[in-house]
Amino acid sequence: MRFSEKYGYRSARSSIQVESMDEALRNSLWNSIQSIIWDSHEAYRGQSYTSASNLYELIRSCWREFFKIPVDQVPMYTREAIQAVRGFFFEAEWFEVYDFVEFLCSKLGKSRPAFIASCNEVLEREMAGYRLADCTITPITSATELEAIDQALSDTSAFKGAHAHLQRALELLSDRQSPDYRNSIKESISSVESIAQSLTNNSSASLGEALRSISQVAPMHPALNRSLSSLYGYTSDAHGIRHALLDESNLDFVDAKFMLVACAAFVSYLAGKASSPQS
Structure with missing residues (x-):
C-alpha cells in the first residue's frame, strides 16, 4: 500500500x-x-x-x-x-x-x-x-458523495480531531488490501463527537449541547435541529445503538460509505454554521 x-x-x-x-x-x-x-x-x-x-x-x-x-x-x-x-x-x-x-x-x-x-x-x-x-x-458512489467527503476534510482543517477521524475513516474504507468497514464507521461517528466537543469547549459534550450552543449565535430551523439530533442519536452510544450497529456481522463497503458521507456532511454543516453566525 x-x-x-x-x-x-x-x-x-x-x-x-x-x-x-x-x-x-x-x-x-x-x-x-x-x-x-x-x-x-x-x-x-x-x-x-x-x-x-x-x-x-x-x-x-x-x-x-x-x-x-x-x-x-x-x-x-x-x-x-x-x-x-x-x-x-x-x-x-x-x-x-x-x-x-x-x-x-x-x-x-x-x-x-x-x-x-x-x-x-x-x-x-x-x-x-x-x-x-x-x-x-x-x-454505487456518486460525485456528490465524494465531494461531500472532500469538502468536510477541507472544512475541518481548523478542527484537528474531527479532521483526523474523517481522514482515518476514509483510510480504513479505502484500504485495498484489508478494508476495515467496522472501524471506518466508528471513526466517522467519532468525527461528529469530536466537532461537538470542539464547538462547546467541552470534552464530554453531547451533540445536543453543541447544537444549543451554535443556535445561540446562528439559529437553525427546529426541524433541522431535530433531524441532526436524530441522526446522532442513531449513531451514538445511547441505549447501546452504536454498539448494536458495530456488532453487525455483515457490514460492508456500502454501510461504511453511507456513514462516512452522512457524518462528513453533518460535520461540514456544523463547522460552517459555527463559523458563519447570522445577525
Missing part, C-alpha cells in the same frame, strides 16, 4: 475509483475475463483455428456488435483473436472497459453467474465505485 493511501493523504475521489481506472483494477478485470472466458477455450479436434473454437460465436459477436468491424477481419487463429481483444482492453478508456465487461456478460450463458461474481470481487477489492448487476455496471 502506498504511503498516501495508508495515511489518507489522497482525496475521496482518488481513493474510491469513479470516472477512472488504475492499473490494478484494469489488470484484475482482465484476469476475470481470462479465467472465466478465454481459459474455457476448447478446439475441435485440437485445431487452432478460430472457427474451430467453442468461443467462435462470442468472438464474432465482439467484432460484429461491439467493435463493429467486418467479421471477415476476425483473426484466423483463436490466440490471435484473443490478443486483438487484449490490445483493445489495455488501450481503452476506463468507460470503454466497463462497456466491454457489460457486453461480454450479456453474451455468456451458464458461466455468467461466475463472471459477475468474479468481476464484483475485483470491483470491491480495488475500491471501484461500481458493481456489475445483471450485466449492467451500476454506480
